[in-house]
Amino acid sequence: MTEGYFGQRGITDSTSETNAIQFLIRQAMGEVRTGIPVKIIAVHGGGVGAAPTVDVQPVVTQIDGQGNQTPHGIIYGIPVSRSQGGAAGIIMDPVVGDVGHMVISDRDTSALRSNKGDQSNPGSFRMHDPADGVYHGAMLNPVTPNRYINMNGPGITLADEFGNTIITGAAGILINGVLIDRTGKVTAPSDVIANPGNISLVHHVNTDVLHGSDDSGPPKAS
Structure with missing residues (x-):
């Protein structure tokens, strides 16, 4: 028996060439990640010194065309934004359980991170990938x-x-x-x-x- 899977295509997306092209455009745009809410799973480093990195899990789940959900996996080693200018800063590191917003760079920043901020080429040709996110602070925090x-x-x-x-x-x-x-x-x-x-x-x-x-x-x- 052949198993079928529900995609995102609607009833009218195949009724004309224009509708089909618009569907393809929407699908491509869906791959562009700009910012997502995430939950802090682990915090590494921080305090008086360099800002920490965090492991995060996106908290808006993925769904298929039928509405079946698939939770995101954990994204590791995300740098944390800190209010700092030169040697002056406000230290307020996130803690496990915080829900905050992560902004996603449009190019691979792995080489830039390895080089401690020195100008670098992209680490790969990937674009709009959550692995290149930066955690920018809490939101929806009930505490x-x-x-x-x-x-x-x-x-x-x-x-x-x-x-x-x-x-x-x-x-x-x-x-x-x-x-x-x-x-x-x-x-x-x-x-x-x-x-x-x-x-x-x-x-x-x-x-x-x-x-x-x-x-x-x-x-x-x-």
Whole structure:
């Protein structure tokens, strides 16, 4: 028995030469990949240093003419885009389970990657291949951030998962959290002013304290 397979051709695609040509054009255009949503399967490297690479799986499945689905396989070693200029950057690497968008280069970039960004010939004649994608960040992520920089305004908020925040506003900068250095001390470069009262930590003199002898115990207020 001969088995048949359902393709993408519609009822009218073979009724005229024009329709047949248009069908062939649509099929060819379907091979042009520009960008696809993907899920992070694994993360390699990252942190303070070069941006990581990721293994991803496209999350929009393939279907045949009858609607039968075929999941995509995993695409390995995709570079991650990072907000960086020279030695300045924001490090926010993706994690396993993130769903994001991958932009696909129109030519083979494997030689370019091997040469660390130096000008290179295409590694092959392949075009619009998901293997030449670049991961560009999260989308459809249901997780609420607990470590972030919020620049929506007014002002800027910098927060972490421990409850520490730095909030800027018209009145100044509000810091919530304990200010410590590695020795556990708080250090100010010149002075600390307490309000209300405009009291200087460096220059304030308490005139209501009586000095005691070496063995008289702590001073007592007059």
